[in-house]
Amino acid sequence: METRELRGCSEDELIEICEKIGLKRFRASQLFQWVQQKAVRTWEEMKNIGASDRQAFSSRLSLYPLEKVREQRSKDGTRKYLFRLDDGETIECVLMDYARTRSRDRHTVCVSTQVGCAVGCAFCATGLEGFRRNLTVAEIVGQVIDITHEVRQEDPDFQVTNLVFMGMGEPLLNYDHLLQAIHLLNQSKGLNIGMRRMTISTCGVVPRIIQLAKDNPQVGLAVSLHAAQDDVRNELIPMNRRYPLSQLMEACQEYTEITHRRITFEVALTTENARPEEAEALARLLKGQFGHVNLIPVNPVAGTGMERPNPELMRKFAQVLEDAGMSVSSREERGTDIDAACGQLRRQWEGELK
Ligand code: SAH
Numbered sequence: 001m002e003t004r005e006l007r008g009c010s011e012d013e014l015i016e017i018c019e020k021i022g023l024k025r026f027r028a029s030q031l032f033q034w035v036q037q038k039a040v041r042t043w044e045e046m047k048n049i050g051a052s053d054r055q056a057f058s059s060r061l062s063l064y065p066l067e068k069v070r071e072q073r074s075k076d077g078t079r080k081y082l083f084r085l086d087d088g089e090t091i092e093c094v095l096m097d098y099a100r101t102r103s104r105d106r107h108t109v110c111v112s113t114q115v116g117c118a119v120g121c122a123f124c125a126t127g128l129e130g131f132r133r134n135l136t137v138a139e140i141v142g143q144v145i146d147i148t149h150e151v152r153q154e155d156p157d158f159q160v161t162n163l164v165f166m167g168m169g170e171p172l173l174n175y176d177h178l179l180q181a182i183h184l185l186n187q188s189k190g191l192n193i194g195m196r197r198m199t200i201s202t203c204g205v206v207p208r209i210i211q212l213a214k215d216n217p218q219v220g221l222a223v224s225l226h227a228a229q230d231d232v233r234n235e236l237i238p239m240n241r242r243y244p245l246s247q248l249m250e251a252c253q254e255y256t257e258i259t260h261r262r263i264t265f266e267v268a269l270t271t272e273n274a275r276p277e278e279a280e281a282l283a284r285l286l287k288g289q290f291g292h293v294n295l296i297p298v299n300p301v302a303g304t305g306m307e308r309p310n311p312e313l314m315r316k317f318a319q320v321l322e323d324a325g326m327s328v329s330s331r332e333e334r335g336t337d338i339d340a341a342c343g344q345l346r347r348q349w350e351g352e353l354k
């Protein structure tokens, strides 16, 4: 009999399974809560479901917790995990803690959506490795569940509050699984993470940006821009040849018209692009967009030849944008002492295995 992945099932799907195997509907809610909210990793831990019912469920549902292969902790508290999937592939996942003074603390998980990535950006460790496969819904959700489980060993009240889909892979090229995962992570009987506290980062898959605005106007969007001119961006992000900047900017306009949400434009600065002319081109490009620019010094990845600009150049770059009336921030760097740029830990680990 074919089995489904438990962590990828909605409560309604579990109710359907209950009906098929002759169990009461409330068992589905219990099961859903054990897995999605209490973040348990084994059938045995589901204390209020009897052994025979657990047995009946497990004939229809498979439960594959992610296996932690490595964990690195940064001085600033950032933790980076390397997880092994049941077919042996590995993915990275990062937890960033931001203590707040007045409101509650923010605990953000950076989630992966694919093993590898087909886009192949020139600066990205994940892109260098090529594409292996899409993650299943259970594997996307599982990252947040397993990190929650890990941290709760030390802090039983721990809750993930925010998600950024900025890990390995291009989220909008695994669109259906991404949307299902978001829906599960948002459930009040699950981890209950607000849609408005989730941000999807894309290198610019134009048709999917518009579709996302229509399908789920609550989630936030970050666009990895990195360059304001097509010839430069073509070299950095090969997807730009298919969806050039004019189309991308139109899609962004449409996204904000539908969602009324401000877009974050990500710009990784290198010794090559941190020039005032680039900043001016960026200001021209983004004129009229409802957006915010986030500047990040590139994380140097072996084999890419990309290097960080000096801080003075970055400040000047930000100044040009501010003078043009734009909202700008320089991303707080987190976890740089642990290779937090996604794809780097996996590469390092695979290199050691060779
Ligand atoms: N594929 C999506 C999301 C994953 S990448 C995207 O490209 O947006 C998440 C972010 O990390 C993107 O903004 C990407 O451009 C950035 N990134 C990748 N490698 C980087 C590096 N070496 N230094 C700085 N940022 C990097």
Ligand code: SF4
Pocket (backbone or CB within 6 Å): 117, 118, 119, 120, 121, 124, 125, 126, 127, 128, 167, 168, 169, 170, 203, 224
């Ligand atoms: Fe893929 Fe994003 Fe890396 Fe580009 S930056 S290769 S789109 S993961």
